[in-house]
Amino acid sequence: xxxxxxxxxxxxxxxxxxxxxxxxxxxxxxxxxxxxxxxxxxxxxxxxxxxxxxxxxxxxxxxxxxxxxxxxxxxxxxxxxxxxxxxxxxxxxxxxxxxxxxxxxxxxxxxxxxxxxxxxxxxxxxxxxxxxxxxxxxxxxxxxxxxxxxxxxxxxxxxxxxxxxxxxxxxxxxxxxxxxxxxxxxxxxxxxxxxxxxx
Numbered sequence: 001x002x003x004x005x006x007x008x009x010x011x012x013x014x015x016x017x018x019x020x021x022x023x024x025x026x027x028x029x030x031x032x033x034x035x036x037x038x039x040x041x042x043x044x045x046x047x048x049x050x051x052x053x054x055x056x057x058x059x060x061x062x063x064x065x066x067x068x069x070x071x072x073x074x075x076x077x078x079x080x081x082x083x084x085x086x087x088x089x090x091x092x093x094x095x096x097x098x099x100x101x102x103x104x105x106x107x108x109x110x111x112x113x114x115x116x117x118x119x120x121x122x123x124x125x126x127x128x129x130x131x132x133x134x135x136x137x138x139x140x141x142x143x144x145x146x147x148x149x150x151x152x153x154x155x156x157x158x159x160x161x162x163x164x165x166x167x168x169x170x171x172x173x174x175x176x177x178x179x180x181x182x183x184x185x186x187x188x189x190x191x192x193x194x195x196x197x198x199x
């Protein structure tokens with residue numbers, strides 16, 4: 001996921017736009033203030049669009065706050081509890097070619113809410129997509145867990161994928177999550193939100 005930041009050129013370009021000059025004909029200080037206000041509204045408008053993965057389940061754009069993004073750094077659990085956080089983290093994992101981890105974790109979360117009469121079909125899909133040895137989005141679990149999960153998926157219950165899901169969660173928590181918090185994508189997003197709210 002590309003980071004989002006304003007270079008000097010972007011600022012000049014914004015400052016030069018006619019619609020950004022709210023204080024035309026007034027003093028230099030007033031123009032700077034107007035530009036600051038305009039930049040704030042520009043950021044407010046742009047933030048939902050700079051993260052292509054930030055969509056809610058009903059495809060509405062999500063407005064992020066700096067407070068919410070700061071909370072993501074408290075724990076992986078808090079990051080995954082936020083739909084926006086899931087989207088940003090998924091984009092980061094894509095950049096590391098490991099998005100199957102969050103996709104499997106989310107599929108398991110959805111699976112747990114499935115009505116009993118639909119468990120068999122969903123279990124089969126999850127197994128084929130993520131667990132079996134030649135799965136397209138194969139998750140990183142050992143042979144024993146792969147075999148145990150395969151058996152549980154044949155006679156599915158709501159907890160069939162719990163062990164594998166826990167393993168993948170720990171893998172993300174220890175490996176990808178710390179890198180995500182140091183990544184340009186996370187730090188740039190946080191910086192832009194903090195900048196826009198402080199103006």
